[in-house]
Amino acid sequence: MRPSGRTSQQIRPVTITRNYTCHAEGSVLIEFGDTKVLCNASVTAGVPRFMKGKGQGWITAEYGMLPRATHTRSDREAARGKQGGRTMEIQRLIGRSLRAAVDLSAMGENTIVVDCDVIQADGGTRTAAITGACVALVDALNHMRKNGMIKVNPLKFMVAAISVGIYKGEPVADLDYPEDSAADTDMNVVMTDTGKIIEIQGTAEEEPFSFEEMNAMVELAKHAIRELNDHQQDALN
Amino acid sequence: MRPSGRTSQQIRPVTITRNYTCHAEGSVLIEFGDTKVLCNASVTAGVPRFMKGKGQGWITAEYGMLPRATHTRSDREAARGKQGGRTMEIQRLIGRSLRAAVDLSAMGENTIVVDCDVIQADGGTRTAAITGACVALVDALNHMRKNGMIKVNPLKFMVAAISVGIYKGEPVADLDYPEDSAADTDMNVVMTDTGKIIEIQGTAEEEPFSFEEMNAMVELAKHAIRELNDHQQDALN
Amino acid sequence: MRPSGRTSQQIRPVTITRNYTCHAEGSVLIEFGDTKVLCNASVTAGVPRFMKGKGQGWITAEYGMLPRATHTRSDREAARGKQGGRTMEIQRLIGRSLRAAVDLSAMGENTIVVDCDVIQADGGTRTAAITGACVALVDALNHMRKNGMIKVNPLKFMVAAISVGIYKGEPVADLDYPEDSAADTDMNVVMTDTGKIIEIQGTAEEEPFSFEEMNAMVELAKHAIRELNDHQQDALN
Amino acid sequence: MRPSGRTSQQIRPVTITRNYTCHAEGSVLIEFGDTKVLCNASVTAGVPRFMKGKGQGWITAEYGMLPRATHTRSDREAARGKQGGRTMEIQRLIGRSLRAAVDLSAMGENTIVVDCDVIQADGGTRTAAITGACVALVDALNHMRKNGMIKVNPLKFMVAAISVGIYKGEPVADLDYPEDSAADTDMNVVMTDTGKIIEIQGTAEEEPFSFEEMNAMVELAKHAIRELNDHQQDALN
Amino acid sequence: MRPSGRTSQQIRPVTITRNYTCHAEGSVLIEFGDTKVLCNASVTAGVPRFMKGKGQGWITAEYGMLPRATHTRSDREAARGKQGGRTMEIQRLIGRSLRAAVDLSAMGENTIVVDCDVIQADGGTRTAAITGACVALVDALNHMRKNGMIKVNPLKFMVAAISVGIYKGEPVADLDYPEDSAADTDMNVVMTDTGKIIEIQGTAEEEPFSFEEMNAMVELAKHAIRELNDHQQDALN
Amino acid sequence: MRPSGRTSQQIRPVTITRNYTCHAEGSVLIEFGDTKVLCNASVTAGVPRFMKGKGQGWITAEYGMLPRATHTRSDREAARGKQGGRTMEIQRLIGRSLRAAVDLSAMGENTIVVDCDVIQADGGTRTAAITGACVALVDALNHMRKNGMIKVNPLKFMVAAISVGIYKGEPVADLDYPEDSAADTDMNVVMTDTGKIIEIQGTAEEEPFSFEEMNAMVELAKHAIRELNDHQQDALN
Numbered sequence A, B, C, D, E, F: 001m002r003p004s005g006r007t008s009q010q011i012r013p014v015t016i017t018r019n020y021t022c023h024a025e026g027s028v029l030i031e032f033g034d035t036k037v038l039c040n041a042s043v044t045a046g047v048p049r050f051m052k053g054k055g056q057g058w059i060t061a062e063y064g065m066l067p068r069a070t071h072t073r074s075d076r077e078a079a080r081g082k083q084g085g086r087t088m089e090i091q092r093l094i095g096r097s098l099r100a101a102v103d104l105s106a107m108g109e110n111t112i113v114v115d116c117d118v119i120q121a122d123g124g125t126r127t128a129a130i131t132g133a134c135v136a137l138v139d140a141l142n143h144m145r146k147n148g149m150i151k152v153n154p155l156k157f158m159v160a161a162i163s164v165g166i167y168k169g170e171p172v173a174d175l176d177y178p179e180d181s182a183a184d185t186d187m188n189v190v191m192t193d194t195g196k197i198i199e200i201q202g203t204a205e206e207e208p209f210s211f212e213e214m215n216a217m218v219e220l221a222k223h224a225i226r227e228l229n230d231h232q233q234d235a236l237n
Helices: A085-100 A125-146 A211-236 B085-100 B125-146 B211-236 C085-100 C125-146 C211-236 D085-100 D125-146 D211-236 E085-100 E125-146 E211-236 F085-100 F125-146 F211-236
Strands: A014-018 A026-032 A035-045 A058-065 A110-120 A159-167 A170-173 A185-192 A197-204 B014-018 B026-032 B035-045 B058-065 B110-120 B159-167 B170-173 B185-192 B197-204 C014-018 C026-032 C035-045 C058-065 C110-120 C159-167 C170-173 C185-192 C197-204 D014-018 D026-032 D035-045 D058-065 D110-120 D159-167 D170-173 D185-192 D197-204 E014-018 E026-032 E035-045 E058-065 E110-120 E159-167 E170-173 E185-192 E197-204 F014-018 F026-032 F035-045 F058-065 F110-120 F159-167 F170-173 F185-192 F197-204
Touching: A014 A125, A014 A211, A026 A125, A035 A125, A058 A085, A058 A125, A085 A110, A085 A125, A085 A159, A085 A185, A085 A197, A085 B085, A110 A125, A125 A159, A125 A185, A125 A211, A159 A211, A170 A211, A185 A211, A197 A211, A197 B211, A211 B197, A211 B211, B014 B125, B014 B211, B026 B125, B035 B125, B058 B085, B058 B125, B085 B110, B085 B125, B085 B159, B085 B185, B085 B197, B110 B125, B125 B159, B125 B185, B125 B211, B159 B211, B170 B211, B185 B211, B197 B211, C014 C125, C014 C211, C026 C125, C035 C125, C058 C085, C058 C125, C085 C110, C085 C125, C085 C159, C085 C185, C085 C197, C085 D085, C110 C125, C125 C159, C125 C185, C125 C211, C159 C211, C170 C211, C185 C211, C197 C211, C197 D211, C211 D197, C211 D211, D014 D125, D014 D211, D026 D125, D035 D125, D058 D085, D058 D125, D085 D110, D085 D125, D085 D159, D085 D185, D085 D197, D110 D125, D125 D159, D125 D185, D125 D211, D159 D211, D170 D211, D185 D211, D197 D211, E014 E125, E014 E211, E026 E125, E035 E125, E058 E085, E058 E125, E085 E110, E085 E125, E085 E159, E085 E185, E085 E197, E085 F085, E110 E125, E125 E159, E125 E185, E125 E211, E159 E211, E170 E211, E185 E211, E197 E211, E197 F211, E211 F197, E211 F211, F014 F125, F014 F211, F026 F125, F035 F125, F058 F085, F058 F125, F085 F110, F085 F125, F085 F159, F085 F185, F085 F197, F110 F125, F125 F159, F125 F185, F125 F211, F159 F211, F170 F211, F185 F211, F197 F211
Parallel strands: A058 A110, B058 B110, C058 C110, D058 D110, E058 E110, F058 F110
Antiparallel strands: A014 A026, A026 A035, A035 A110, A159 A170, A159 A185, A185 A197, A197 B197, B014 B026, B026 B035, B035 B110, B159 B170, B159 B185, B185 B197, C014 C026, C026 C035, C035 C110, C159 C170, C159 C185, C185 C197, C197 D197, D014 D026, D026 D035, D035 D110, D159 D170, D159 D185, D185 D197, E014 E026, E026 E035, E035 E110, E159 E170, E159 E185, E185 E197, E197 F197, F014 F026, F026 F035, F035 F110, F159 F170, F159 F185, F185 F197
16 A cells, blocks of 8 residues: 555664764764765864853754655755754754753753754655654764763753654655655654653644544554664664 | 632633735734734645645645733744744644644645744643644635635544643633642643544642543543634524 | 825824823833833832932833744744843943933832733834833822922923934935835934934945934924923823 | 034035946945945836735835944844844845935836945944935936836935934934944934925934924934035936 | 875876765766765756756755865855855856756756765865766766666766876876965866866966966876776676 | 957057055056056954964955946845855965965054955956956055055065956967957966966866866966066056
């Protein structure tokens, strides 16, 4: 039924490549099938003004899409002079998800910025970004421990994310672009490796959905994220 | 337990005032307790460029907060020269929710813009905005029918929205500002008056939440939205 | 002769509602007939950089129009990414008028920002804004005295403003929108309650005007402003 | 009494140089003492969108100040990315003044943009700009007649402008920078060569002013503008 | 003498990977040692407004640097709201170089945009970008021929670029970052595979240079570009 | 052969007027034929943030073109809200050229900004700007010595610039607009009065150029710049 021939709960092949670029403290290329996102975590001493003097750290994320990551070229946001609403929405989601995974009070007044740049898009860029960004974050935190910037590991748990949806009436996991653009409902779920929810965002694109459908989608997400956690652990070992 | 003394499922007093201003085709002031949002629906002939030639209509929303709607003054977005990420996120949510309620293909190539401006804020401004905007939308659609711009009523169902959350370990409905700023989890639910979900957005601000907590929150939302639908009907009758 | 049936010197009904919203130190809704402007005065400690170290306070104003305050919807300035020339011109006028009313050297290094947001427009929004903003300013200054931020009342006099013009060859006071859009000449006058002029701005929209016409308009303004001063006092008592 | 030794009604030496640059259809350098403004009028076929199809022409103005036209360097507006409020206010004033002088319906659907750029500033830049811009406008209109773009001369009258003010308690004409920065009141008056008022803008910088003071200032303006009209005529002959 | 141990005329290892991403009509990853630039060429029907009606095509380029392509993170231009001067300078250079290589009049009214995004930077990003962009351009032109958008091959010659400089008093080719940041002089040369110059830009960072030094640098560039032409041909075969 | 009748090595008449405006520490109007650029050098204590604490000075430049400096009016950059790529490119070139001429470490933590504003354009505005800016810089440095801001003269040499190109197959010096817009190749050369190169930028507009052509152009530039150096010295004596 699915254009890719996958079963409804089957996610695309996942590849996580650490140290993809040489400068960032954490640098991860994550691939969900044809979706490829480069996640670079940068550590800097100090925190933004609104966090100063609290003795806590700060984690934030920025998201971008190369103009021709998609089927047709989209305008370069730097040239247009502003980030679009979709970009803002996504980078806020990534930032919240990563902050939820870390005990900021154990980070000292240091900042980690995770840049998630989409090299190639085929649906699910934000969930790939969160899943890869968490691995880059771990590398950046390890870098901080080696450099003596922090004493203990402030990571509370790993986070990963998957998109689920109702496609042709059936709940499916990890929608690719052909599915995403035709789905009735699209839901992004961010979870911890302890099986709890960090963020859930479900949108009825065409048809409102029922509680039963919601629960079916969440169930698919739970299984998929467990698989993603395994991929994260494999990459980190 | 709640600062306001409300029970966990009790929402704040709701007031819906139609024809609040005199120029807009639909003009509604909605109050959820001390939260007051003015929702003005404007009808114009024609659609934005990306919709031209499809024979369909378009509905969109813009959201703003008066600088001193809140406890401390925030910068005026027009003076800063851009809308913030939170504003973009909210106005996109309102727009999606309203579009889901209407059969765009029955609207002709006409546009409705709903401006949701927060006069006074005490938590829940986006859910009040959606609930009030839907009433303003009904008035705007009625205006179009009277003027012969449309033949049939393109409204598929009423939509309303409520925030729910985990406050001090308990699921509660319709969080006010003191609760919102201290809650572990904050979830916004948009539903139809036919009991289906349009949008669900849950965020763990402090602690990840379980599936049981999610379901408890959704249950509270379902009841609250039924009440809001009654308020909408009362206002329209 | 006037569309509203008013006599040439007759101003529209004036309503001044204090404490219109709950957060601002001064919050006034002022109505000149169908023109409704919300004036919120916000007190903050400190002054802008260019005033630092002078031992003086600062007062400034910002002006905005809700997109559908007018007959047809105008673009939201925050979405367009800049304030228009008309907005800038008006908020500079309001700021100058309020600063002229206050002994800044008796305010300490504190700032009052008055936000004037037009909820509904029917001509004369800038003059209503100044008249209402002065009442909000008084409430904000009283708040500062109660909180011990200032010792003496720095207010030198009340200010109020009215528009006058030549409509169908006759000088008239307090032009509403139908008159304003058809007037030959439009003049805004800001005066103190001691009968002196703070600001006068007259523009020949269609026909240049003579000194006699100027004097006739100023005379009308003097009387109208005396009435507005009474409304201000009534509201403050 | 005046820093420059001038009498109260004495304006600075005025020089008007036509054809100052070679490309513009009208190009005038005007000097009021040390204030030097280059006024270039550019003719183009067509009108802005909001004027299309009315069979009328359009005249507008833009104003700029070279960064080091003043005692201390101010930021370049192009580099800051926006025009300031003062710039907007002034260019709107120049545009209105010029439009009042011309019968737009006799201009055809053509546009004249007058760029007023301040090369050196010593007070009174906006009044010098209006006075010089009107001469450049005449040259541009003559160019249009020669080229057959218009048949009749659409100029209704010449306009000129002067600043007047209360300096050390005395009304004075044509304030230079030392006076302007110390004046109690500053008033700009734009008049026709038929002795009527196009625009009057008076601001109490320090002390509110009386009706008598206003009349004294206007009287000074009337005489000064008559002188400026003579300078304009001399330049045009 | 060189930090990398290279001889003065030795360039870094060059790798050119075609079809690096799947959507663009031409997609090339080019590596000059640790410098990695992704060059995506996008074909669209139509030309920008200023080229319309000339019966010619248009080629342009945009350049960007991922925020952590460099040793320390730089701000994201999309978030700052504008492209910096260096970015503009580089993308204009790339665009001019590519346009010089193509007979625009044989392209029909079609546009090719080449996006050059730096994934990792170690000096020489603009020269790598030009060299890779030309290969992507060839692929895009071939795509157009296969699709029947053009009949003949409008490519006049291949272009490639190299940086040369004076490092510790010696002329060297293909400066990496440690050399670039310490060089006295930096020169970028763009040449055709027919041995002619498209663009030469030499800057004395520290010490002015002599004609002899200029000629020595140009000589190095000539040899290096011949090598780059070979790499381009190998990649295309 | 040249439209102006000049010989191939003949530059246009050069005029350098010092103290052109009265406020700037250095103010030079430079004319290359009909090209007129006003170069104002402003001295301020302190340096930009990225230079603080190095005990060095800073020199930078800004470039602008009056909207009607050219044959047809171009948009005002301040009104469009950003500087174009060409403007950025030019002002960066001027800044680099001036910094190369000065020993920044002998300037103390002071800044000189040179504003180069084109009053009238006929080709070669950037080279005229550099040549005039250097004279304004000398005046500003002399002002600093008189005021005791610096002890020794930090100027290392004078810089001047000329454009050369291939016009109708022949190398020519100092292209005016008719030549510039038709030239095959355009090269700007910045040199010291000691005969060394600061910057060379050559662009093949139509046809790639050979090494021989490059050398012929550079040879022309060398002679022209020697002439310009004489004009600079004459102006300074």
